Amino acid sequence: MDRLSAEYILGIDSSTSGTKACLWTLEGELTASGSAPHSVERPHPGWAEQEASWDGALFRALEQLFSQTDIQPEQIAAVGITHQRHSFVPVDASFRPLSRAILWNDVRCQAEIDFLAEAIGKEKLYRTTGIPPGPWSLAKILWLKGNRPELFARTHKFLLVHDYLVYHLTGELCTTESSASAMGCLDILNRRRWAEPVLSALEIPVDKFVPSIRPAGTVLGRIIPEAARATGLKEGTPVIAAAGDQVCGCLAAGLVKPGQVGVNSGTSLTFQTLTVDPTFDPDCHYILEISPLGCYAAETVVFSGVSDLCEWYRRVFAGLEEQQAQQTGVSVWEVIFAETAAVPPGSEGLMVFPFFQGVQAPYWSNDARGMLIGLSTAHTRHHAARAILEGLAYEARRQIELLESGTGNAIDEILLYGGGARNRLWCQILASVTGRKVKASAQTEATALGAAMCAAWGIKRFQSLEEAVASMGAPYEVFLPDRALFEFYDRLYHQVYQPFYGRVQDLDALRTRLSSFGVSSTT
Template sequence: MTGDLVLGVDCSTTAAKAVVWDRRGRSLSMGRVTFGHSTPRPGWGEQDPVEWWRATSEAIGQACRQIDPSRLAALSITHQRETFVCLNEDGQALRPAILWLDTRAAEEAETFGTREVHEITGKPPNTATSWYKFHWLRRHEPRVLDRVYRVADVHTYLVQRLTGEWRTSYASVDPLGVLDMRSFQIHDGLVGEVGLSREQFGETCAPGEVVGALRADVAADLGLRPGLPVVAGLGDGQAAGLGVGITRPGQAYLNLGTGIVSGTFSAAYKVDRAFRVMAGGVPGSYLIETFFGGGTYNINWFVDRFSDVGRDPFGLGLSPEQVLEAAAANLPVGSEGLLALPYLTGVLTPYWDSQARGVLFGLSSRHGKAHFYRAMLEGLAMEQRLSSTGAESVTGLTADRFLVMGGGTRSQLWCQILADVLRRPVEVACEPEATCLGAAMLAASAAKLFDSVEEAVSSMSGSGRVYLPDEANASRYDRFYDVYKNIYPSLREEFAKLQDIAHDVA
């Protein structure tokens, strides 16, 4: 392989990004193209897979027009996890792709989610895992599964468009919930239960292996050289872990995005309802992962629906979030007795309850917008403490700090709250596009720019600002946390009753 640069591609839920990187992990150019998704029914989320390819190819073109494309040594892909599409022999979608955030399979998760399935896949029963959506299709749209030629995650779909090969990495298939996590092979019993076969998922290999070469016609369209190696990538959460340097036990990352994902490196496989297990970016490794879907989504929801601050308030060049943060920073720890349970989209780890909903607890007449905003930030931090300490108590793997990335790192207030609540340093990754960088590290290793994935990660990652816990504030948060951790258990049965009533009334 020739060249000294690599291309990392991230096809997420809302946009495709393509970033060109050098050997030191510096981004030289970037392209970004957005796309949407539909919600044909409450709780559903669907997408046209053609949009994945349109946005990805345009983003690659944008990024590579800014550099000499002959310098590219390889490219690799990371992507939105659990999302999949059913395709016919011509590669056309038999129905819209079903997204990771789609919750239509709640009944199937309840019916088919057994301890045995959890042991095999590392995923407690939940609506995000695609295997339960295969059961939903078998029940409601059986002709789709009867006619399917390939079941493709986003990575598989894009690799096929780039190379013509139906190949993917086991770390990309893994989030679908069809992998035996001890062998990293597709489990014949699980796919057979829904009327599929392992061949329909394509050939799997380890992340970091070359899965194909860029087709000549595609290369001409993108302005790249034909034959450019395409390297097996992995899901966006796992890629983020690589991007901030998580390659050995005792290290943990925290991605402050639409959903909040935290992962701890593990060389051993262990399952528990306190976490889910994902295949790691270092071949043969695992990530012990906590996840809740309402991360910055909670904050954006409040700003858009209730803050009434408006864009560029008072012509100061400040966003509504910056104005609210400035006001919230002047409030004491605990938002004067207001606690927010951030379950607008339900909860995954550690409770796995799609019927749970958000709660403002302790509301009084003295509370205003700034209190609500700070309580949201504090509630998200307390929820992370609940998830992290629960996982650590089971695995015995305790992180001495959290490497954080994502849009939430722009909030200095939130980062300090996290450090205080978690009682550990919070270290911000110096590269905001850590997910794309993780894919690029795999490309760099495959292109022999480094001798191993671990060496690529060490050379291409770095960190910046560090937030240290304040002992006085941490002690105050301990007392609020003792109340917070009991809110959901006290309301668990009431959430279910409320959902039943709301469904009946509707």
């Protein structure tokens, strides 16, 4: 089909750092894209806020997209939106923001988390909403209620990023099942209803949330005239319900059935596996969200991921590699990982625990920090680099085993996307440490692609969402476990990695005390 007579799907990803608009064919080819940055404000320790100018960022991203292509607005058949989850903004009755948005990584609400556990009960909240007490939207809304009561009283609605954008594009006030489930106050068993008993007990009016919760693939609304003028999109173009960023990314990576785990290997390591029924973990080790496929997604996370720790390594240790890369004209990562690959498996007795920003399941300690264990004068920075990759793989194995234990489903396939999927050394280490096949996606815009898949399915270009994933999914590289290495890593995992942190967790309090001491000097 001729390029100028073909139809395209627009996938929008409004993330923490920026908005990206991507134009896809029905075969999953990225034909044009545009982006605009967001800034994050941190007015106090532990806070993370953002101006709710997401609509303006989207308009700029689309302006850039249309400047790079001769594809016409009438060729765009549908729009799908994915977004940073948990982040929300309070708005007044005219839908103007009353304050900056509170972001997903804001941790000001520890007192409210403790209150939720006491007032509602950890297990009761988990079995009602799929999400135990934690730094999710619900706890931050409670913080506003207690600390900004005037603002709370003036709030007409608490809008997720997705809801805010949909309102500005279509004039409709609605959200998706997947997006709502991440807030921590949706009735997970009655997925189009808010958990009214929980909200009532907390004295949070349910009418402060959007009234319409819709499944993926349904039409949320159509582009209104004002939005058409601002964006360049054609008036009447349908906007289709999709899901949050990690859910869409896993979908684009091919997560369509139990027995697989989708892994976002970027700034954090996020793990999702599917379960037909809402299978609750007895120890609340994972959260449950609603998948665009109609089933449930069980999710765990490691806050410090491959991209995050590799970037830390580059910044702290790789000055010589930076110089070599500049002199030879190759990527600094190519230099770093060529040297890292030469280090023997096991890093000659060096091990990293990747809890640089705390740890969630199974230890649940915000005070935890990364550890480098076994250091000797024989080790070099290259040993540390390999130990980081191995430590992340050990922790990935633990998270996968937690998901297996809770859901009762064996997982034999890892679907990898994000920055780590382009690190072939880590992909092979991951396969050999976990003993599982790894499929590393070549797609660099997986979240936006997942939203586009939902949109294409929603306008009946595919008979099912699974068919959309099969047709539009990116190629991937397969990494199989080295059986001899698996046996070697298996001993290290069971005999050292798995039991170690549990035995030293009590030292977190001492480490926290250590960090409270300032460094002074005299001259």
